[in-house]
Amino acid sequence: MRRKVSAALLFGISMSVATVAGAGSVANQFRSGAFGVPWNATKARVEAKYPGGQWDKTAANRDQYCVASKQTLLKLPAEHKTQRLCFVIGADGTLANATAHMNPTLQSLLAVVNRSRTTFGDFDAVTRDENSIQSRSTSMLWTKDAPYLVKVSSSNDADGSPEVVTFTVSDEAALHTGGAAQVSHQPGN
Secondary structure, X not given: OHHHHHHHHHHHHHHHHHHHHOOOOHHHHHOOEXXXXXXXXXXXXXXXXXXXXXXXXXXXXXXXXXXXXXXOOOOOOHHHOOOEEEEEEOOOOOEEEEEEXXXXXXXXXXXXXXXXXXXXXXXXXXXXXXXXXXXXXXXXXXXXXXXXXEEEEEEEOOOXXXXXXXXXXXXXXXXXXXXXXXXXXXXXX
């Protein structure tokens, strides 16, 4: 009996180490672009790849193109397909980041966070809504491969249910790291 418990424990430890060791980098996956659009894409190239969307401005006054798009993200099951993609054009006139809007459910949030952690390792920065007693928005960021960055964000209603769940990829990390607190997953840190 003791050998079975020890074997099971050893197997569990080896699987968790293998998962972290097998995690790929953000740069390896997104160095060439995101959602089929290269980082050097202009507004016209983004719109040509995803016709039928609409241009507007972000809060930072950057051009943003949003379009309905149902596609698989990080090999997640079909119920977690994207609903909408938004592409932000940077100061240099090329793609700066791409954001996938997911179904705003706790299941989608957990699926994309867990898949991001098994794909890229533990997140290393976080931003939260600090202006309320109970945070209404949280973002987990993978910044180790700056300028490439992955950010998973959620905004919640007053009851804590997700209203927005997004997965963002950027080649301009500075657009997303302002106010981010570094986190450590090491004991004692």
